[in-house]
Amino acid sequence: MAANFWTSSHYKQLLDQEEVDVVQSLDKDRGITLEDFKLIKMHMANYILKLAQNVKVRQRVVATAITYMRRVYTRKSMTEYDPRLVTPTCLYLASKAEESTVQARLLVFYIKKIQSDEKYKYEIKHILEMEMKILEALDYYLVVFHPYRALSQLLQDAGLNDINMTQLTWGLVNDTYKMDLILIHPPYLIALACIYIASVLREKDTTAWFEELHVDMNVVSLLKAKLCERGESIQFLLLGSCIEFVGCCNF
């Protein structure tokens, strides 16, 4: 992506965990707890991924779509913005913003194919209508920075850019989207945390390299802890690297 992260709206819009973990009052009234809130978002992230695999778009589009969805729910309630509609719409919008356009009718076709539940069955007009609402909820800020670019640069810098480490870290980065990390931390830190986890898993000594980077290791460990704490919800993780996750939670 073009432009500079530090001058971007993405950077300016980074939130604190406490700001992200707010259940909208309308949702609270319906008895949705913070834990439910997180699980629904994780479930929706998986739904986006599943749809994306069917319509065949790049991982980047998935990541952007999930980010949009998570941003929307920092401002809007699930009661008013049905996640079952917001989710495909975010993918639809992200596919445009990331130049991998998917036709709305194709999306609707796969929704019907994947979801047997009537409650998921939205039509093109619903998606187009929701698109406008999401654009507004996002305040038209559509550029999202992801850890992928930083990841490959950092791996190269650390001399860890073999196929094994690349695949493992890439999978870990994908998994970070099961959480709200992208709303809270700058992408390069997420990439670093994934490299850190991977290097521990693969027993690679990267201490010296990390020290040289002068990154705040407290933040990296915190991120790592957050990644690992999701081990309990592992049933929601569909990616292959979830097994690695369990592994990393045991040390």
Add this chain to the structure above:
Amino acid sequence: MALTAPGQLNVNESPSWGSRSVDCFEKLEQIGEGTYGQVYMARELKTGEIVALKKIRMDNEREGFPITAIREIKILKKLHHENVIKLKEIVTSPGPEQDEQGKPDGNKYKGGIYMVFEYMDHDLTGLADRPGMRFSVPQIKCYMRQLLTGLHYCHVNQVLHRDIKGSNLLIDNDGNLKLADFGLARSFSNDHNANLTNRVITLWYRPPELLLGSTKYGPAVDMWSVGCIFAELLHGKPIFPGKDEPEQLNKIFELCGAPDEVNWPGVSKIPWYNNFKPTRPMKRRLREVFRHFDRHALELLEKMLTLDPSQRIAAKDALDAEYFWTDPLPCDPKSLPKYEASHEFQTKKKRQQQRQHEETAKRQKLQHAQHGRLPPIQQSGQAHAQMRPVANQPIHGSQPPIAAGPSHHFGGKPRGPPGPGRYPSGGNPPGYNHPSRGSQGGGGYSNTQYAQGRGAPYGSGNMSSAGPRGGAGGGGYGVGALIYLQFGP
């Protein structure tokens, strides 16, 4: 300042997120008109600030919010530079709106969406076309430097503008020039070798690599357009006014020579090279044709109008050119004369009359139909030499006299007197008409449909006669033309 009536929404308050209502603005007058949308000059009620509102039309869109609008918003939200138009915010109108004819807007989703821009008084083409307008050399240098500065900023931020032309360069009364209309712009990255569409950039300003069908290209495409504008400013009229792609390439080859593996390594591998390969040898005649130009200007122009995009000068290097650092130096924008706002829409009547003159003139096969732009005031009195035609340029009167586009509704109007005979007809260039100066064309703020992958390919068929200045719009705030957009993989 108007106050909100009791019981109404407080439209003055800025929400912490989400968008305000268009009711925060008072539409003053329409300053641009395209077949598909309008641009208004408006006043923000709260501050009294004058802005331009560009409506994003949503009806006609089968795929929701137009991707061209998404691109423009994405890009404008991240570009902040004094030579790039500022997107102030996006506002929505709460309910279904009525258009000018009182018909329901037809928008199923929401009222309307408007992009709010800072207001600019002119665009470069509009300004240049003012009768009797003559730019001074320091003024041209000043505009060119601002154009290159803004473009350099875009390129550094990995944005290709892809529609650089006079009507997309807006100028305010403080002499500031800003790049506008990013409806065709997109991000590029150096490491990705993505295929981009070659159906971008208004025909007259389109570089040879795109005309030859290249789909991997970079910032050099914008620099060709800059070269065309530069030459146009010095020459007094567009230098490559082709009416379709083959003619466009031919005009380029006539001036810049034909490409071959010597002057452009790899050219023979470009998709359509063999289709357009000239049958006869053609020498580069740029220096000869423009020999009356200032030496440094010619030197810079040579580098901009280089056929091989990899050898074409970059914006950054162009800013270092001798041209900008020798006397007369570029002037301070603030020292430039102030002109009365010249928005096409506002001066429609006047223009229409003028067009009728042109029309009649053309009909009578006069070769000087247009009120010609005057070449810049130059050191030596070469005004006549400067109007020398580009050799071999086909007579332009052969163009269909009435543009076929639906936008031109002056066909049946009574004819006015013949066009102003500014130049004696003998030996003069064919009257150069601005085909797009149809009812909707022209400077200022126009707005055209956001093409979403189904606009007519530009410069072909019926579009060609509507003219590349923007089929229906041509204004800086609008998308210049319907251009077929193809999306990357």
